[in-house]
Amino acid sequence: MTPIQIGAFIIAGLFAGVLAGLLGIGGGTVLVPILITLGYSPIQAVATSSLSIIITSLSGSIQNWRMGYLDFKRVLLLGLPAVITAQIGVLVASALPQSLLLLAFALLLMLNIYLVGVRKKLAKQSASGELVGPPQAAMNPTAARILTGGIAGFLAGLLGIGGGVIMVPLQMLLLGETIKRSIQTSLGVIVLTAIASTFGHALQGNVVWVGGIILGLGGLIGAQLSTRLLPKLPDQVVSILFRTLLAVLIVYTLWQAWQQTAAT
Template structure:
């Protein structure tokens, strides 16, 4: 690993850690494109992203716990179905052509742009008028969706778990973000163990990314939530749009070379 690659990985991990603490996501939407840009295969990128996400999400969750903002009961209820569905996601990822994974990941990024806005609308909506869902089914759906994305794309799954917690479980946005980050610890461990068994994991690259993420998560869980939600939302959605275009470009190159 060259010095330039080390700097890119550490910086990317730092940015992903900041996003993790701020938005309750694992940071894979940043890590996977970085690894693909460094010429690693999509399956290596998703596997290594999950390893880094373990370090990042543990860092952020410990900080949330120290500040009294982490409910372990909620985390476990969502984490069990998430861990199970993460295994399904990894299986599907190992059976898919690289360009298909990239196309699906690009689509996921575009969907996330809408989900971020959806999450903001849910924050200000009147929960008394929202439909009530069966709590057991809602928890399985929320955790399962996050776990599936974690295994399939190397993301934490928080980008879907946060809005689903708000919609199905009627949680407040800050509680949903903090719970999501805790669940991501479980999903990332589940996916990483399977990916390591399949031989797709890049250990050193994942550790470097994770160490950067550890620092970033500490920063964002303490300071960045004080920023206006509107500013953070606009920046994040713009970032996702640019990333999606780049991932579609990489998918086209991968398809041309297949």
């Protein structure tokens, strides 16, 4: 890897970390398009994003553990099915045409916009003491955890994301967890899904190891900087920035998918 490439990875990691801390966007949402821009194939971008997510999610989970906020039992109950389905996601990603993989990523970005709105609504209900989860006819907790972890793991392997955007609202809806508990558990599960996804992609030869480590370390630094800036920004400004960025990423990813289709 040349000094120019290393510099590009450092800048990309910092940029992704700043956006993650500032807008609450998971690293994979930003890193996959960045890696494609740097000239890597969609499958390499997905695999390398998973590697960088290990670093950032592990750092956050260690901090939660030190503060006594990490429940290992909850993490394992969600994480075990996620580890299995992550391998399925890896196999599907490796088999899909690159254009379809990019299209699936663009659809996830669109879903992101909706799910963030759902998450905010659930957070307000949780803060006001309203019942967030379903009443007595709730889904069996074991089945709910398998479903939640399974979806998150599959998406981690398929698209190189952590899966928190899916896990947080599902934990609140299906298990009646609070927003804070859901986020803390989700971050711990992401460590497992990212490791499982990276392992699966490594067996396929898709991971750019040095690049992924640089991106992860850069993301750590960038997130620390942006989390200090976030409290100073009005909520409306953050919301506009978030939706604008996702819209740009959706258009860019769809354009890349069209380019891949035209090339084949």
